Amino acid sequence: MAVDHTPAVLPTGTAVQPTRRRRRRFSLTTRLVAMILAIMAAILLLFGTATVAVMHHNLSQRLDSDLQQAALRSLSYAHPSDHDDGERNRNPIDAPGQPSRVITLVRDTNGAVAAYYRVPDGSAAALRVADVQTIADAGLLAPSTGSAQLGDPEATPRLPRPVTVRLSIGEYRMLPITVLDSATGTVRVVATGLPTSTVDGPVSFLTVTELIGGVSALALAGAVATLAISRSLRPLARISTVATDVAAMPLQTGTVDLSSSRVPGDLAEPGTEVGNVGHALNRLIDSVDDALTARARTEGQLRAFVADASHELRTPLAAVRGYTDILRLTEELSPEGRTSLGRVESQTDRMTALVEDLLMLARLDEGRTPTFADLDLSELAVEAVLDATAAGPDHTFTCDVPDDPMTVHGDRRQLSQVLANLLSNARKHTPAGTVVGIVVRRAADGAVEATVTDNGPGIDPGFLPHMFDRFARGDSARKSTEGSTGLGLAIVRAVVEAHGGTVSCTSRPGDTVFTVRLPAAGTLVPPTGPGPHTPGPAQP
Template sequence: MSVSGVVVGSPEHPRRSGVLSGWTLRRTLVTPIVALFALVTLLSGVGMSYLLENALQRELDHRVASTARGFGPDDPGRGPEGQRRRVVGPDMLAVVVDGSVVRTNTVATRGGQREALNEQQIRALLQAGLSEQPSTLDLGEPLGPYRLIAFSTPEGAQVVTGLPLDPMLDSVRRVRLITVGLGLLGFVVVGLGTAWVVGRALRPLERVAATATRVSQVPLSSGEVSVTERVPLRDTDRRTEVGQVGAALNDLLEHVDSALRVRQEGEARLRRFVADASHELRTPLSSIRGYTELSMRDPELPSDVRRSLTRVDSESHRMADLVEDLLLLARLDAGRPLAREPVDLTRLLIDTVSDARAAGPGHQWRLDLPEDAVEVTGDGARLTQVLVNLLANARTHTPAGTTVTGRVRREGSGVLLEVEDDGPGIDPALVPTVFERFSRGDSARTRAGTSTGLGLSIVEAVVGAHGGSVHVDSRPGRTRFTLRLPAATTDD
């Protein structure tokens, strides 16, 4: 099981160091167990083979010594003239040397035959420096290695007796092969069994990890969110380690869900307050503007009073715009549905740029349009407000002479809408927060008028309500706002 997916070397997923880095928990548990079993099996096989070989060799030496005693002075097979009549046993080597003359140089075979030693084998026996302590000597083909003892008789003859090592070595080799075969079989059985046992033991942990993964994919930043995922009850037994993790995760999810509910209730209250306050402020603002306009019609009004009333009228208009913006954002936050009708973005961009040209004659206004009309499905009034806000933002925060370009085109299954200017650009420190409410870039761009700081927030909220996205890319000499909207379809 892989509890955590890891992108190696990324800052979000730092790379672990160590021999077991990057290993899953199953692999981390199974591999050492199987390796320890293999090591124990290897050591046991080597030790058993060594002990068996030593035991067989001691038994063989005992048999060789017993054979040598049969050629001694108390040999019951000695004849009246002192000649040996002992029959050499199967596979037994018996060589009697009297000075440089070889009296007996035969080897008894298992078939009851006797095979004479050749001169090279006899020379090897004479030059091997044999003694009454058993030692090993390879006599070559077809005899092979022998375990030999040499001693002298009272008559001065030298007797060499011995037994072959091949039967013992064959027994040891068979034991080693059996040990290796059983070890490999045990290796496979232990590996598969350990993998099954560990996998079964890790299933609860996998279920806990799956629950955590599903929770991590739930967007919790805003909106009405409820964390309903929980670890299954069977994986929350606090008597086990995995159960403790599952129970702790459930407790954490309960706290998170409670905190989200409290946050949602607070946001809902705040939205209701903003909507109610905005709605209630519209009536007194309309009254202030009406009485201001009525008072300014008096021809005998003193000039200083007229200037004050003009200022009051200007600020009341600005406050009315702010109230309307707040009311719109509150409605969008509450999820109020927008109109769904075909909107010609090409015509919409032409109209809004024409209005912007009339409001900002000191700027250069350009259009980059495709040959065919580009349509989306949405709320025409709100999309008009989006374009008006973007064009007003470019006009307000750039000096006279700046070129502002409106551009629309199809891109794949969507529509791309851009507003670009060649002004001084936005301060890089403000770019991440440019779409936040009451965010202002006056310190970075030339300010030609007043701003509520809600224009770009409305742009993002309206585009998001249409299922699109907005992005800004700014540097000195080019600032571009890019809107991506889903294109109109036949179903729409």
């Protein structure tokens, strides 16, 4: 199979946004414990490093001092002064007081080297040739300008700085001394070495001890700090629980009681960090509770005003309508007069519809229980389609209902208005020739669904979340050919929710779907109280 290796080319001006990985967040307890452990680890590391360095320096100085003493003993034993009794050119490894594992090397004038090593049991053994070569390569067997004068009791040898070499038997500090025999004129080199294990061993032991102790101290400190911080932050967790509970409440309904959702008094005493947070949260909850109470009071007054105004407007509107009918029947009007009278009648009908819609919403807000009865939603759908066909002959209306009755428990007049409003909404906001269909079916969970679809231009996605709000209009997306109060879909939602159902909408160009779901008869008792949606302020 051929593979296309042509690189992808982005359009000019296209910005490639880098993928940003979400930063992982750690709890406050974790961050505080980590900070404490980091500080403690830095202190332990600094203290341990300083301790090891001081101990290494002191032990190294002690080793060099011991090495100088051992070198002088080797020199005195192998080349005693004239006033001392004893043989000359003795093996320095046999010098009294030499420690175990000391090594001595003697290079004579001819370059011959005698090298010995004191084994732990006190006996002397020859040093390996490879080790002798290593020492020679380090320049420790070459004569130096500073030398000890044999036969001169006032002469003091100039001791060079010790040198560290690595041998097969371990690492050694070596100190060579050049010896000049004034009587014979011969020059010899006596090199003495002591193992550095007397330094490395204690330093390594101290390092391991401090490492184990530091890790153990960090682990213990982490456990204690976690326990202490967790207990200290436990009140803050209780305050967070209160805030989370309040945030989860449906505050938008305006019917939430916040009197029991408060931080306890012992956690809301100002003066401490936790007390300040608890006190501030209680003040915030009080402010929200007062705002909700004021909102509920205002909305109650507004609902009462809307209900009263709607009820009072019905009488004058009925009178206007009656007088227009009398004028049409009893008076001889000119063509212009009949046209004006027709406009008065149409505006009266429009105002009457608006008043009836407001009155229905007010009654639903007050929690008035509709007249419930078992009814067939398919029958209501057929009647709604017949009415919509008569009102909108320039649209094509279809109806698809099953043969079996789709029985729901509800108010016949209100549910009829739900279907009529949905069909009217589709007719008003779509161009002529649009196909509007209604389908009634039973859902998989047993609920009864009624869907109203159209193949119009669709609804602006930004308007979809607000389309069931009162006085909301989306004419910029679906041009309206008739006047709209913005209450039709709000009535649909209020009625459906009063019947224990839901209504939703999806839309794209050429396919807009409103779905009404109602519980089948006998599966749910409709609510009798006010719905969760309170009316917004009336708009002109």
